[in-house]
Amino acid sequence: MNDGTLQKRCAGVLLHITSLPNRDLGADAYRFVDFLAQSGMSLWQILPLGPTQGNLSPYQCLSAHAGNPKLISLQNLANEPWFNFKQSTSSRNRRKILKLAYQVANQDKKIQQNFLSFCNEHAFWLEDYAIFSTLLEIHGNKPWFKWPKRLRNRDIKYLKEIKLEFTDRINQFCFEQFIFFQQWLKLKAYANQNGIFIIGDMPIFIAHNCVDVWAHPEYFTLDQDGQLTSVAGVPPDSFSKMGQRWGNPLYCWDKMEADGFQWWIQRMGTQFKLYDIVRVDHFRGFESYWEIPAAYRTAMKGHWVTAPGEALFTALKSYYGTLPIIAEDLGYITPEVETLRDQFYLPGMRILQFAFDGNPNNSYLPANHIENCAVYTGTHDNDTTLGWFNSLSKKKQQTIYKYLGDSKKSMPWDLIQSGLNSIAQYIVIPMQDILELGSEGRMNVPGTIRGNWRWYFNWQQIKSGLQEKLYGLLANSNRL
Template identity: 45%
Template structure:
């Protein structure tokens, strides 16, 4: 993928149009496939993938290889550790994904502004250096925007601010305050502003009016660029498959502005009950995420309004929604304040059925997929099946037990699944296979139908073919598997705070030969567009 410009749309689909397009896809094209790739992993000269020209070229690659789905991770602005699952907002977009090239196309930056871009790594994201590079460019574009005579762009901005005020006002204020507090977490701010006392709110809003305006501008720019990319993808027959992190970060605009819907310590503002999971496949001591769990009683009393707004807002960004850690909507693992691992928690019931009934009543039946991995009980399965939500099957999990393993394709009881070779939390397929013992490798290759050496295509293509050939309606594979990359290309190592989310696809790796091979196997197993 190079830097050539490609045609771009000017608007996004409405939520109603999104739902209709999803139903068309599911009703008339039930077998489809796609690639998991977060936009930060795209190539590009700014040290991070963004939603500029290379994103459009990736859409073209998906179209030409007969893929119909582009799955991404959560799009929110990230904080410490750069995890998309610990965002400063459940509604906002990540400004680091804004494309300077697209800003230049609108006249808010000049070619001269982009001439002296320093050389940054192409194989991984150095988030700190990217912020140092992009922030001055965004400030300059903002200043130019402010200087412009009133135009259609300004009218769009005003409309955006009005339509999104229910989350945008608090988010922009939160980010401006956070900058003024040198990045400190909101619960350590002076009591008057951390608890949103009216006099303090008014004083800080006046003091930070320009900074608040800047953060609103960044969100407008992100939304405008993303809407154009999504529209282009939809025009090419590509659906955006988004990821909704069930929890939000403690240090977020959501918790600061709506503390009543989270389980917080009334004196310190810290999480009184923290989210996580008990010991599982990924960690012997469990995973302690640190997010505050929800005060479901208060949410239910309010008609789940915050959740309804969240789902509705996400449909501005994506066509399909995967709810990460779906089981937490039936019952969730709550760890008391002060614990350092997730081992000493307890399961607490959640009103998932009432939540989904409310969402359907207010928004209609939506394109939601359940991430039903980990410790899954009959009650979780019943909630998933009551609302006919597709679940997930991960082939990396299929070979560590007997013939009744539910991840083995011959055990799929219906086509209502999304099958993956692996996810962002897994090793790459090549890394996964190479790290297995010889006996474990033989177990995999026997199932795949041959003995001895892996076929010339490589284990990654064998597993991709296995996913494509399954009865599951949708098949997804990380781009690292399409490229046949090893463990060095892992996106995330669960239960580790640093060194994740940095992998990037280097320029030139997505060749015509790879696209043609993917197209051939996609066609062979009946997943091509009709």
């Protein structure tokens, strides 16, 4: 974010695509951009856009590069001049409509040319992804490490046979990525034209059951059968007393460093194409990470291992010139992590819900903020501000109100106002807080797998005058 893109105080909203009323890249997404612009906002932060698995977590995707086909707006697709589909675009017909669109596109020379160009541009990941997705279907969505050995180990001769036998299905998966990227980049362009920059989210680790691990097992902590030897997680912290065992494979950093971090250069290239700014989740893992032996079911028995973060970010900076990145520096942060963050002038994060523990030196307290950071009332892993506040004792609530110096006692707006007044250059507010929602609006509870990632709002929840209220608050805090 030191590249001149955003060199002023500004504000934004955190809302994932699946939290829009229609939960796709269609009309509601464009309407939300209009809402942001009318409110004086400059930022729209979303969660990862990749194809999700059974638990719907956008942090456990099937690919580090692909978009989620379920986010494709069928209505926008049906309105394309080359398709002009007149029937129902109900999501129940998603597979049928996408398949028909592919067949129609094959008859249009211009679309064919654009599709071929897209395939060539993304060749370093696209075919692997399409083959992987096809094989997942063939094997009833069994993870790749439970496939027959010759597929698990990517036997070249057998893969050629698969490509010949399932050519249409493989091309269909490629085509869906073509449509996704078209729709997403069109939406991003619309946002940019309206003064809205997109903050995307990139997990530091990727899922075990994803194409990138299957295609490049040498980069990950696997045995010869594709099984994990160690996994990622975090030790006990404010989110979880037992720590968190994420279960993701860890990186073989020595092999990645040996080839100049090409895997990371390609991965970041996709992120920079999709987003204006990338929030890197679990940034501290680039300095050192919590390694848990795969045999252990909890995160309690892990240990810290040093990572080559300085070498990696030096390589990325050398390749891309500027690094429009926000470092998610939450959890157990050491001086070494702070040094790595500051060496590359990356904004960190300040979470207001973490501020009020009675310690006057707490870095999350507004009085202790610095300019080069992004302040949040809460993240997708927190309860809503109102839900969080209502869970506190009356004594703790009074302490917070006393610190905020607001006699109105109006949550969540008191906390939002505190963030707006902060010296921090950026503030991002979850949409749930703007809508004054309680815990019913929570997006995710870390360490749990059921009921998460399902929240979405409806336009009736937007109170009359809300845009004007937000615009006034941003004007008064010099964030327009």
